[in-house]
Amino acid sequence: MSETPVRRSGRVTINDVAARAGVSRGAVSLAFNNRPGVSEATRERIMEAVTELGWVPSQTAIKLSGSATGAADTVGLVIARPARQLGLEPFYMEFISGAESVLEEHRCSLLLHLVRDVTQEIAVHREWWQSRRIAGSILVDIQQNDPRVTELAAIGLPAVAVGHPSLTGGFTSVWTDDEAAVHEAVRYLAALGHRRIARVGGHPSLGHTIIRTAALNSIVAELGLEPARSVTTDYSGEQGARATRSLLASPHRPTAIVYDNDIMAVAGLSVAAEMGLDVPRDVSLIAWDDSQLCQLTHPTLSAMSHDVFGFGADVTRRLFDVVHRRDLSSGPAAPPVLLPRGSSAPPRQPTD
Amino acid sequence: MSETPVRRSGRVTINDVAARAGVSRGAVSLAFNNRPGVSEATRERIMEAVTELGWVPSQTAIKLSGSATGAADTVGLVIARPARQLGLEPFYMEFISGAESVLEEHRCSLLLHLVRDVTQEIAVHREWWQSRRIAGSILVDIQQNDPRVTELAAIGLPAVAVGHPSLTGGFTSVWTDDEAAVHEAVRYLAALGHRRIARVGGHPSLGHTIIRTAALNSIVAELGLEPARSVTTDYSGEQGARATRSLLASPHRPTAIVYDNDIMAVAGLSVAAEMGLDVPRDVSLIAWDDSQLCQLTHPTLSAMSHDVFGFGADVTRRLFDVVHRRDLSSGPAAPPVLLPRGSSAPPRQPTD
Numbered sequence: 001m002s003e004t005p006v007r008r009s010g011r012v013t014i015n016d017v018a019a020r021a022g023v024s025r026g027a028v029s030l031a032f033n034n035r036p037g038v039s040e041a042t043r044e045r046i047m048e049a050v051t052e053l054g055w056v057p058s059q060t061a062i063k064l065s066g067s068a069t070g071a072a073d074t075v076g077l078v079i080a081r082p083a084r085q086l087g088l089e090p091f092y093m094e095f096i097s098g099a100e101s102v103l104e105e106h107r108c109s110l111l112l113h114l115v116r117d118v119t120q121e122i123a124v125h126r127e128w129w130q131s132r133r134i135a136g137s138i139l140v141d142i143q144q145n146d147p148r149v150t151e152l153a154a155i156g157l158p159a160v161a162v163g164h165p166s167l168t169g170g171f172t173s174v175w176t177d178d179e180a181a182v183h184e185a186v187r188y189l190a191a192l193g194h195r196r197i198a199r200v201g202g203h204p205s206l207g208h209t210i211i212r213t214a215a216l217n218s219i220v221a222e223l224g225l226e227p228a229r230s231v232t233t234d235y236s237g238e239q240g241a242r243a244t245r246s247l248l249a250s251p252h253r254p255t256a257i258v259y260d261n262d263i264m265a266v267a268g269l270s271v272a273a274e275m276g277l278d279v280p281r282d283v284s285l286i287a288w289d290d291s292q293l294c295q296l297t298h299p300t301l302s303a304m305s306h307d308v309f310g311f312g313a314d315v316t317r318r319l320f321d322v323v324h325r326r327d328l329s330s331g332p333a334a335p336p337v338l339l340p341r342g343s344s345a346p347p348r349q350p351t352d
Numbered sequence: 353m354s355e356t357p358v359r360r361s362g363r364v365t366i367n368d369v370a371a372r373a374g375v376s377r378g379a380v381s382l383a384f385n386n387r388p389g390v391s392e393a394t395r396e397r398i399m400e401a402v403t404e405l406g407w408v409p410s411q412t413a414i415k416l417s418g419s420a421t422g423a424a425d426t427v428g429l430v431i432a433r434p435a436r437q438l439g440l441e442p443f444y445m446e447f448i449s450g451a452e453s454v455l456e457e458h459r460c461s462l463l464l465h466l467v468r469d470v471t472q473e474i475a476v477h478r479e480w481w482q483s484r485r486i487a488g489s490i491l492v493d494i495q496q497n498d499p500r501v502t503e504l505a506a507i508g509l510p511a512v513a514v515g516h517p518s519l520t521g522g523f524t525s526v527w528t529d530d531e532a533a534v535h536e537a538v539r540y541l542a543a544l545g546h547r548r549i550a551r552v553g554g555h556p557s558l559g560h561t562i563i564r565t566a567a568l569n570s571i572v573a574e575l576g577l578e579p580a581r582s583v584t585t586d587y588s589g590e591q592g593a594r595a596t597r598s599l600l601a602s603p604h605r606p607t608a609i610v611y612d613n614d615i616m617a618v619a620g621l622s623v624a625a626e627m628g629l630d631v632p633r634d635v636s637l638i639a640w641d642d643s644q645l646c647q648l649t650h651p652t653l654s655a656m657s658h659d660v661f662g663f664g665a666d667v668t669r670r671l672f673d674v675v676h677r678r679d680l681s682s683g684p685a686a687p688p689v690l691l692p693r694g695s696s697a698p699p700r701q702p703t704d
Contacts, residue, residue, distance in 0.1 A: 295589070
């Protein structure tokens with residue numbers, strides 16, 4: 001992890017912070033623990049030194065601090081998506097439920113905050129961590145060149161990042177093997193006889209959207225299929241419906257569509273019915289994430305099935321390892337598995 | 353609110369607590385603010401006195417307390433449902449998203465905890481409130497004779513209860529007019545010509561399930577329809593499917609089914625297709641809550657539409673009023689509105 005600016009506990013000591021701020025060790029302790037006895041100006045100077053040096057006090061110091069009530073049994077999660085949109089996406093509630101299943105075992109709680117963008121997210125994490133309200137955080141929706149990777153590492157926040165290690169810097173990360181999953185879905189469709197495959201993807205700035213697009217392009221080239229069209233969306237059913245309508249109305253209609261979540265695939269199924277197209281004979285649909293929605297539609301939706309609940313639990317278990325410095329290693333989550341159901345079949349007639 | 357054991361700030365003073373515990377006012381302050389200087393045994397005695405008397409320190413005292421970091425800008429929510437089930441229910445994520453939209457305006461966070469039952473929920477709220485980690489809480493899934501109503505009032509927790517005022521004791525409450533909504537749905541179905549109406553309800557212990565069952569029975573009697581069968585479930589799609597299958601396989605098959613949420617109505621739609629029944633000609637379906645799911649199915653689902661996001665926002669706004677003692681009054685949420693869509697129509701032939 002030498003390529004990151006993370007400084008772990010033990011490298012920087014309270015003496016370094018005191019020296020940088022030009023104060024006594026006692027003053028650092030008072031300021032850090034939010035106790036009276038230092039002026040506001042001094043407090044600010046000390047906290048700047050803490051941030052600059054990435055000082056993390058030992059667990060013993062935390063336990064001894066009277067003001068740390070709560071920090072030891074609280075985990076933070078900040079989500080930078082519009083509040084209204086979040087309620088419509090089964091992924092997050094399942095992820096949070098999985099996280100809660102582990103937190104519950106440890107009698108811990110989740111401190112949840114919705115913000116507008118990553119800049120606000122950084123500010124919230126900084127405040128939570130420096131005011132000792134959380135023991136650590138879960139970072140989600142990792143982007144390319146994500147500013148959280150450097151800025152939150154710099155303040156020494158213990159965290160697990162949900163994203164491919166190529167995107168998460170020195171943070172412990174847990175990721176889904178999106179490339180393998182896209183390859184599996186496309187190989188299966190190609191084996192059924194599909195040659196023109198499209199994709200309704202997620203948000204274009206997210207790391208895993210970019211990985212999935214690249215994986216789709218590489219596998220269709222490798223298998224000699226037609227170039228694949230990917231449309232990006234905000235993950236909402238509404239945009240999923242619009243993207244599906246646009247793909248199915250195009251002169252070179254795809255015979256199969258792969259979706260980046262399941263709510264958009266449900267919307268796609270409805271658009272096909274509205275346009276008088278039979279699923280799977282006229283068009284095959286493959287969903288992603290596989291919440292219970294996929295089994296409630298008619299026909300049922302084939303999906304890249306991903307235990308989102310288990311993923312949330314796994315990430316949270318790793319966060320406890322990171323917080324207690326037992327294990328900082330990254331690892332992939334259980335790989336998504338293709339579950340063919342009623343929405344995928346050979347195309348009605350060969351395409352070319 | 354004289355019928356409840358709530359003691360609001362101003363009635364009980366720090367002097368009362370000190371007298372009850374046999375200590376000085378200073379010791380009460382140290383213990384309450386989690387500062388060193390009192391023995392653990394004394395602390396416990398003082399906190400018992402705080403609990404017994406329901407002492408709530410003034411906002412000024414809270415602001416002055418160095419250890420209160422976090423309390424002023426954190427709201428608690430404890431949900432007593434199995435973690436895995438929660439992820440599958442769009443209601444909660446929309447409710448939480450609505451709450452977050454208001455918390456975001458106030459730069460506040462939500463402290464979320466999943467527990468197994470109401471007893472655990474009481475313990476979590478007690479700990480959060482007494483360790484000053486939250487400014488107040490939202491109480492959901494109110495049951496008949498709910499123990500939270502007396503026990504959390506006794507510790508002086510500022511809270512808003514989501515439930516009918518007949519169930520929420522002295523707590524400020526926000527509720528949906530479930531009776532009016534059931535009456536509206538049934539009157540509409542009766543006007544279409546339905547005489548045999550069934551319902552797939554929610555959890556039998558919940559207050560609003562009981563209110564909806566009573567409302568259904570009273571309106572079918574009033575309109576001279578056949579007695580209505582209500583089946584209770586855990587709100588999952590799986591149990592919704594099973595209940596629908598059982599109703600549609602019965603010798604006196606209903607011509608219309610009303611569901612207590614939308615995921616069960618989606619499951620019901622799929623069961624009708626699986627059984628070769630046409631929706632709405634053979635059976636009309638009406639969902640509840642009306643998340644975007646209802647517009648993604650084919651046919652689209654008629655629903656008692658309820659702005660769950662707005663409900664979560666409204667409850668949270670009232671909680672801020674309660675915390676700041678601006679307004680303790682209860683009030684109904686915006687009433688659910690019947691939105692007829694593709695899943696309801698006159699029955700194919702008159703039933704009797």
